[in-house]
Amino acid sequence: MPTDFNLSCVLFDLDGTLVDTAPDLIACMNKAFRHHGFPMVDPEAIKPFISFGAMAMIKDCLGDTATAQEQDAILTSMLDFYQDNIAEHSVFFTGILDTLTEIEARDLKWGVVTNKRERFTLPLMEALQLTGRAACIISGDTTGHPKPHPEPMLEACKRAAVNPLECVYIGDAPHDITAGKNAQMKTLAAAYGYLKPDDQPETWGADALITTPAQILTWIDTALCR
Structure with a gap:
């Protein structure tokens, strides 16, 4: 020093x-996946990507299985869900x-x-x-x-x-x-x-x-x- x-x-x-904040962010992401017809993911697998933003979380989970438009729609839903549940489990x-x-x-x-x-x-x-x-x-x-x-x-x-x-x-x-x-x-x-x-x-x-x-x-x- x-x-x-x-x-x-x-x-x-x-x-x-x-x-x-992982419990709320991941719960809202999985809710968005389910809403748009995609499978939910293991929370522990995606937690390391939280520091890089919601879209990074989504892209890591979906890879090439979703189009850019689908990813954008999932992001919008996830953020809307998160805004309504900002500190439920954080x-x-x-x-x-x-x-x-x-x-x-x-x-x-x-x-x-x-x-x-x-x-x-x-x-x-x-x-x-x-x-x-x-x-x-x-x-x-x-x-x-x-x-x-x-x-x-x-x-x-x-x-x-x-x-x-x-x-x-x-x-x-x-x-x-x-x-x-x-x-x-x-x-x-x-x-x-x-x-x-x-x-x-x-x-x-x-x-x-x-x-x-x-x-x-x-x-x-x-x-x-x-």
Whole structure:
């Protein structure tokens, strides 16, 4: 840890890092498959693709068995179902709520930067009673570019009134780490998230690899007590 690093804000990816949204996303996708006459899929097989968006989930499941038009129709249905069931079964990863409380107790700000669209991000944050606690909430369509572009990261800093050089970003996909690095933030790779079997998070270039949310606090305390 560089001796000149001053931590002032902890930023999180949403799906697969802050919240386990897989149960709702996969349930709505399977409902859309059934609605359009396609077989449902094993939730565990598709979970690693959640961090790459709904269409990536659909394409991985269907491959060449559905036309582009059919995939688009399934996507529309899935998102409509999801909007109506935004937090039916989604839960915090074990230890996340305690981690947020401890971050606040250390007088640090925290926020969310996700590629999820505002249509879903804002109602989900509200349902989880996080809206009033977060210093910023940035979605995939809040700025002109989603991650890994640095624009959403920099917008988060602007809204939270912090310097990017004093932030750490935590995510469970390579584009999360790239986004943080592009904005000159420290980065933590969340290996407890939605990783694919062939993912090697230790090669993503993050400043540290964490296997549980509790390890976020260990990293923070090291940064604060350097």
